[in-house]
Amino acid sequence: xxxxxxxxxxxxxxxxxxxxxxxxxxxxxxxxxxxxxxxxxxxxxxxxxxxxxxxxxxxxxxxxxxxxxxxxxxxxxxxxxxxxxxxxxxxxxxxxxxxxxxxxxxxxxxxxxxxxxxxxxxxxxxxxxxxxxxxxxxxxxxxxxxxxxxxxxxxxxxxxxxxxxxxxxxxxxxxxxxxxxxxxxxxxxxxxxxxxxxxxxxxxxxxxxxxxxxxxxxxxxxxxxxxxxxxxxxxxxxxxxxxxxxxxxxxxxxxxxxxxxxxxxxxxxxxxxxxxxxxxxxxxxxxxxxxxxxxxxxxxxxxxxxxxxxxxxxxxxxxxxxxxxxxxxxxxxxxxxxxxxxxxxxxxxxxxxxxxxxxxxxxxxxxxxxxxxxxxxxxxxxxxxxxxxxxxxxxxx
Ligand code: PMP
Numbered sequence: 001x002x003x004x005x006x007x008x009x010x011x012x013x014x015x016x017x018x019x020x021x022x023x024x025x026x027x028x029x030x031x032x033x034x035x036x037x038x039x040x041x042x043x044x045x046x047x048x049x050x051x052x053x054x055x056x057x058x059x060x061x062x063x064x065x066x067x068x069x070x071x072x073x074x075x076x077x078x079x080x081x082x083x084x085x086x087x088x089x090x091x092x093x094x095x096x097x098x099x100x101x102x103x104x105x106x107x108x109x110x111x112x113x114x115x116x117x118x119x120x121x122x123x124x125x126x127x128x129x130x131x132x133x134x135x136x137x138x139x140x141x142x143x144x145x146x147x148x149x150x151x152x153x154x155x156x157x158x159x160x161x162x163x164x165x166x167x168x169x170x171x172x173x174x175x176x177x178x179x180x181x182x183x184x185x186x187x188x189x190x191x192x193x194x195x196x197x198x199x200x201x202x203x204x205x206x207x208x209x210x211x212x213x214x215x216x217x218x219x220x221x222x223x224x225x226x227x228x229x230x231x232x233x234x235x236x237x238x239x240x241x242x243x244x245x246x247x248x249x250x251x252x253x254x255x256x257x258x259x260x261x262x263x264x265x266x267x268x269x270x271x272x273x274x275x276x277x278x279x280x281x282x283x284x285x286x287x288x289x290x291x292x293x294x295x296x297x298x299x300x301x302x303x304x305x306x307x308x309x310x311x312x313x314x315x316x317x318x319x320x321x322x323x324x325x326x327x328x329x330x331x332x333x334x335x336x337x338x339x340x341x342x343x344x345x346x347x348x349x350x351x352x353x354x355x356x357x358x359x360x361x362x363x364x365x366x367x368x369x370x371x372x373x374x375x376x377x378x379x380x381x382x383x384x385x386x387x388x389x390x391x392x393x394x395x396x397x
Pocket of ligand 1: 109110111112114137138139140188192193221222223224249250
């Protein structure tokens with residue numbers, strides 16, 4: 001990895017999250033390529049963790065940011081002034097959701113969207129218990145961590161928000177624990193940090209039925225699966241299951257920080273009273289972030305979504321090797337599983353040396369994360385996969 005004068009300052013002054021940061025210094029990023037200070041190109045196979053779906057610094061998104069920044073940036077806390085970037089983006093989101101008109105509550109991140117959804121579910125149902133799933137990841141804040149599916153992570157920070165019940169994922173029998181005390185079931189239609197585990201279609205449809213019967217709100221966390229990542233605009237459309245509440249983040253902002261809760265207006269209206277201002281945020285729905293998000297969302301065409309499925313197939317065709325235990329995919333959200341974490345970390349290291357950025361998953365350190373910008377070309381996919389196969393050929397067990 002090329003280092004510059006900033007590397008040691010980064011370690012000294014920027015709070016660290018791990019003992020082994022990737023330390024790539026980026027001076028420019030365009031399309032699927034990032035450049036370090038020496039001009040070395042890196043093919044980005046992770047898109048800032050499922051964020052930069054349209055590639056880096058797409059001209060239409062940059063233009064939207066520039067125009068909005070010139071017009072106005074922050075003018076008021078969320079929800080008071082009429083800010084056209086928010087209005088236009090909320091309308092776009094509502095039109096691209098199935099199941100009629102929706103309203104959008106903009107926040108700043110995926111975790112904050114989850115916090116908002118949890119409060120909304122409690123407020124609407126008057127119930128307190130939340131069901132979530134083993135190996136789920138919903139964010140790092142207290143509420144989101146409370147419904148996370150990793151005991152080690154949770155134990156380090158207890159006491160957390162009480163009232164959570166964790167069920168095994170894709171296990172229909174366990175759904176019998178959903179009863180009238182439950183405010184919401186929060187689920188990723190495709191578990192991301194677990195290493196790309198898609199829910200079974202019939203399982204999600206059964207879950208929907210049970211939630212309706214018991215008056216429980218069904219929350220889909222589409223922070224990672226939304227905006228074309230799986231080949232559908234939203235995974236709920238692929239599953240043909242209508243959640244009551246959807247949380248969005250990551251690609252929602254087109255490379256800018258933005259989160260959102262999407263729900264029928266009558267549900268979201270409950271934040272208006274008892275107490276008034278039941279959920280508020282200073283920066284949520286920042287006009288520049290909404291302008292960027294809308295510009296990015298408008299680039300998602302039926303052809304682009306079809307291309308995601310074709311590119312998924314190309315990865316599946318090319319990722320064949322005796323060292324690969326399994327390849328799990330949901331569109332361009334891909335996990336390549338090896339027999340152990342040592343192999344995975346060696347692959348990640350050697351890929352970076354060759355100028356290709358991959359990563360592991362939070363709960364699946366045997367699995368290589370591939371989640372490139374959706375605009376990645378066939379040539380780039382071939383280069384990445386052939387490089388990976390060459391590396392696997394050379395790695396000795
Ligand atoms: N939900 C899911 C499914 C996620 O993958 C993530 C982030 N990895 C989050 C929520 C939290 O988003 P953020 O990091 O923006 O708070």
